[in-house]
Amino acid sequence: MSAEQDVRPIPESGEEPVNGETAEAGASLAHRSPADLVNAPVDDEPTADAPPSRFRWARRVWAWWTRSPRIPAVLKDRAQFGQAIKDAIVRLLRSPLVYLRAVVRGLVAAVRWWRSWVRVRDYREAAEQAEKLADKFREIRELTLFRWKVTGVAAVLVAAAGLVIGLVWGPGAFWIAGGLVSVALAVLGRRKDGSPGRRPTLAGPRTLTWTMDPQVLVDAFRDAKLIGKDETLRLVERAVRQGDGWAVTVDLPATRKAADVIKNREALASALAVDEIQLVVERVRGSGGHAGRVAMWVADDDPYAAPPVRTPLLTVSRWDAWRPVPFGRDARGRRIDLPLVWTSVLMGAIPRQGKTFAARLAAAGLLLDPHTRLYVADFKAGKDWEAAAKVAHRFMSGDDADDVVALIDWLAELVAEVQGRYRRMRDLDDATCPESKVTPEMSRDPSLNMSITAVIVDEVQVPLEHREPVDVAGRTLTAGEYVGELLTWLAKKGPAAGIVLILATQRPDTKTIPSGLRAVLGSRFALRVMDWRDSNIVLGEQMNTRGYDSSRLLSSHKGVGILRPDGETQAGVDALAVTVRTYYMPNEDWQAVCRHGRTLREAAGTLTGHAAGRDTGPSVDRSAAARAVGSRMARAEAERVQQAETPEPLASVAAYLADDLDTRQREFVPTAELTAALGVEPTAFGTRMRELGCRPTRERVATAEGVRQVRGYLLADIAAAVEAARDSAVWDAEVIEDES
Numbered sequence: 058m059s060a061e062q063d064v065r066p067i068p069e070s071g072e073e074p075v076n077g078e079t080a081e082a083g084a085s086l087a088h089r090s091p092a093d094l095v096n097a098p099v100d101d102e103p104t105a106d107a108p109p110s111r112f113r114w115a116r117r118v119w120a121w122w123t124r125s126p127r128i129p130a131v132l133k134d135r136a137q138f139g140q141a142i143k144d145a146i147v148r149l150l151r152s153p154l155v156y157l158r159a160v161v162r163g164l165v166a167a168v169r170w171w172r173s174w175v176r177v178r179d180y181r182e183a184a185e186q187a188e189k190l191a192d193k194f195r196e197i198r199e200l201t202l203f204r205w206k207v208t209g210v211a212a213v214l215v216a217a218a219g220l221v222i223g224l225v226w227g228p229g230a231f232w233i234a235g236g237l238v239s240v241a242l243a244v245l246g247r248r249k250d251g252s253p254g255r256r257p258t259l260a261g262p263r264t265l266t267w268t269m270d271p272q273v274l275v276d277a278f279r280d281a282k283l284i285g286k287d288e289t290l291r292l293v294e295r296a297v298r299q300g301d302g303w304a305v306t307v308d309l310p311a312t313r314k315a316a317d318v319i320k321n322r323e324a325l326a327s328a329l330a331v332d333e334i335q336l337v338v339e340r341v342r343g344s345g346g347h348a349g350r351v352a353m354w355v356a357d358d359d360p361y362a363a364p365p366v367r368t369p370l371l372t373v374s375r376w377d378a379w380r381p382v383p384f385g386r387d388a389r390g391r392r393i394d395l396p397l398v399w400t401s402v403l404m405g406a407i408p409r410q411g412k413t414f415a416a417r418l419a420a421a422g423l424l425l426d427p428h429t430r431l432y433v434a435d436f437k438a439g440k441d442w443e444a445a446a447k448v449a450h451r452f453m454s455g456d457d458a459d460d461v462v463a464l465i466d467w468l469a470e471l472v473a474e475v476q477g478r479y480r481r482m483r484d485l486d487d488a489t490c491p492e493s494k495v496t497p498e499m500s501r502d503p504s505l506n507m508s509i510t511a512v513i514v515d516e517v518q519v520p521l522e523h524r525e526p527v528d529v530a531g532r533t534l535t536a537g538e539y540v541g542e543l544l545t546w547l548a549k550k551g552p553a554a555g556i557v558l559i560l561a562t563q564r565p566d567t568k569t570i571p572s573g574l575r576a577v578l579g580s581r582f583a584l585r586v587m588d589w590r591d592s593n594i595v596l597g598e599q600m601n602t603r604g605y606d607s608s609r610l611l612s613s614h615k616g617v618g619i620l621r622p623d624g625e626t627q628a629g630v631d632a633l634a635v636t637v638r639t640y641y642m643p644n645e646d647w648q649a650v651c652r653h654g655r656t657l658r659e660a661a662g663t664l665t666g667h668a669a670g671r672d673t674g675p676s677v678d679r680s681a682a683a684r685a686v687g688s689r690m691a692r693a694e695a696e697r698v699q700q701a702e703t704p705e706p707l708a709s710v711a712a713y714l715a716d717d718l719d720t721r722q723r724e725f726v727p728t729a730e731l732t733a734a735l736g737v738e739p740t741a742f743g744t745r746m747r748e749l750g751c752r753p754t755r756e757r758v759a760t761a762e763g764v765r766q767v768r769g770y771l772l773a774d775i776a777a778a779v780e781a782a783r784d785s786a787v788w789d790a791e792v793i794e795d796e797s
């Protein structure tokens with residue numbers, strides 16, 4: 058069944074839909090929504106129609122059989138069993154050819170051995186190395202002659218023995234003797250690890266050989282340096298055809314980690330002779346997996362070369378905002394959903410890669426829920442969001458100073474709204490509001506007025522970079538800084554109160570998106586960016602070293618990005634992040650979704666604000682918002698102080714390299730330069746830098762004596778360490794703030 062068919066319309070009553078696509082749960086990154094969790098049936102509960110007791114033992118045996126690690130996987134799964142039978146038939150059919158090859162290889166090996174023996178090669182080489190060939194020449198020649206004679210005598214004896222055998226037992230004996238010799242040659246010629254001279258220099262295309270011959274897979278892991286020379290893999294599930302590719306599950310040798318295979322996916326792809334975009338490597342977790350179990354899938358072709366798939370949301374009559382929104386497909390064609398409620402999303406990419414399309418997809422799921430309220434701020438000021446004006450509670454499209462001020466008013470309104478919601482939640486009884494969090498029922502109850510409210514800001518860098526001064530609680534900030542403060546406050550406090558932030562930016566750099574704001578945006582989606590630093594800014598620190606770098610995506614792959622969903626909602630999910638190609642939703646589809654969203658709201662009586670023609674502007678309590686973020690301002694001050702207190706010697710290094718870190722005109726600084734400039738002792742300096750997360754490396758640099766390989770630090774590593782120190786300072790400050 059296709060993913061599109063899976064999406065079932067939600068009953069008009071607004072109840073939870075039948076969770077049809079949870080059959081794809083393993084494939085979906087989306088964790089079940091809180092509503093799903095509440096409504097999920099408990100497996101162990103006895104039911105009225107429980108089977109009679111005589112079947113229970115059979116069920117128990119079946120449960121043991123399917124869960125026991127001692128039972129091979131092929132005996133548990135019909136598909137795998139079928140595949141194993143097919144493999145056995147193929148092996149049987151191929152066996153004559155395999156045998157013949159082994160005999161030929163054995164013959165070649167035997168002739169080679171005899172040649173080297175008769176020519177006394179080892180003795181000759183030893184003499185050559187000792188430069189005594191001339192002295193030993195006579196001896197070698199005599200030995201060679203002797204060995205030729207032995208060969209001749211042996212040949213005559215074999216011929217004579219053959220004649221006698223032929224005369225005594227007849228021609229049948231020749232067949233038996235020939236068979237025995239061929240078995241001996243086949244044994245000699247069988248493929249063995251490390252057999253010298255057995256492998257052709259050019260092995261030919263490796264792409265699919267590993268599906269037939271697991272040894273090729275083992276060799277690929279060795280070539281990629283993922284396992285050692287003497288180590289091997291254990292096949293958990295043999296290679297089976299899955300979708301447009303091959304899937305295989307292997308166990309790494311003890312102490313080797315699946316995470317390292319994911320990290321070095323590119324090397325493995327090279328060893329398997331496929332583009333890394335074709336190789337999907339995942340850890341197998343849970344009861345059936347462990348830290349060394351790797352599930353691999355290799356696509357036959359570029360999985361993103363096929364035409365894009367349209368969003369399944371087009372076929373639904375309505376959606377539930379609490380359900381993860383269908384977002385796209387991974388390389389294997391599995392549907393990936395994006396949870397939105399109780400989290401917030403940051404999307405980043407260079408222009409024209411599909412950021413707005415991705416943000417619209419997330420918005421579409423919310424749009425089709427009539428109980429959801431939308432604030433849409435389009436700083437791209439184009440036509441992309443125009444259709445949302447018909448359905449949004451607040452809508453703006455522009456990039457002027459007035460638009461930035463309007464956004465500040467919206468955000469201030471939302472700050473007051475969130476504070477009001479928390480106050481009201483405190484007064485609600487435990488049955489209605491068990492925790493200080495909006496529940497699905499609360500969000501749909503008009504009397505509570507706590508609907509899910511999505512704030513979508515496209516090209517968020519425009520307001521964040523605005524430099525006009527504003528007065529906030531007696532302090533003068535730039536409008537951009539204030540927008541950053543308000544967004545950070547909302548991203549931190551808003552999700553539990555039903556506020557969802559979706560921010561898209563063309564400039565995912567440290568200066569544009571404050572680190573405090575990034576730290577509280579739970580889900581990230583990085584389409585193609587310029588380099589790994591930008592990718593890390595969207596996806597999080599060190600993500601490139603874990604194998605997730607969106608700068609490696611191809612520019613032709615529009616709409617393809619790396620999705621790192623909210624940590625909170627990814628429990629039990631296999632991957633930390635996944636490469637997704639978003640569903641395709643061109644403007645006409647988007648307009649249709651918006652029209653439908655409006656119809657739903659009209660029917661439910663939830664059309665408000667701008668869409669209802671009643672955009673009276675936000676009722677802003679500026680001072681309340683300023684007070685709310687005032688504590689954040691204190692925190693920002695703490696951050697500045699902490700910044701000044703970045704641990705030494707990192708602070709001095711950062712000060713010395715301030716310009717270079719800003720402009721990134723050079724990528725590497727030699728240790729000698731730093732120790733000389735700062736006047737510090739090199740060993741203690743190196744140890745302290747290491748403690749602060751900065752590891753030295755070696756690079757070739759031009760010196761007075763020519764190009765030399767010198768020890769030093771990558772500026773990117775220094776920048777990352779400085780930022781990590783600041784982030785931890787920010788968190789410390791926030792903990793203090795929360796405690797107070």
Ligand SMILES: Nc1ncnc2c1ncn2[C@@H]1O[C@H](COP(=O)(O)OP(=O)(O)OP(=O)(O)O)[C@@H](O)[C@H]1O
Pocket residue numbers: 365406407408409410411412413414415437563615616617638639640641642
């Ligand atoms: N999932 C997809 N599949 C195929 N093509 C896509 C997909 N998503 C986007 N595109 C293509 O990429 C183009 C650019 O998309 P979009 O306008 O969202 O980019 P953007 O990153 O927002 O650009 P900008 O930063 O310039 O606003 C679209 O015109 C569309 O044709």
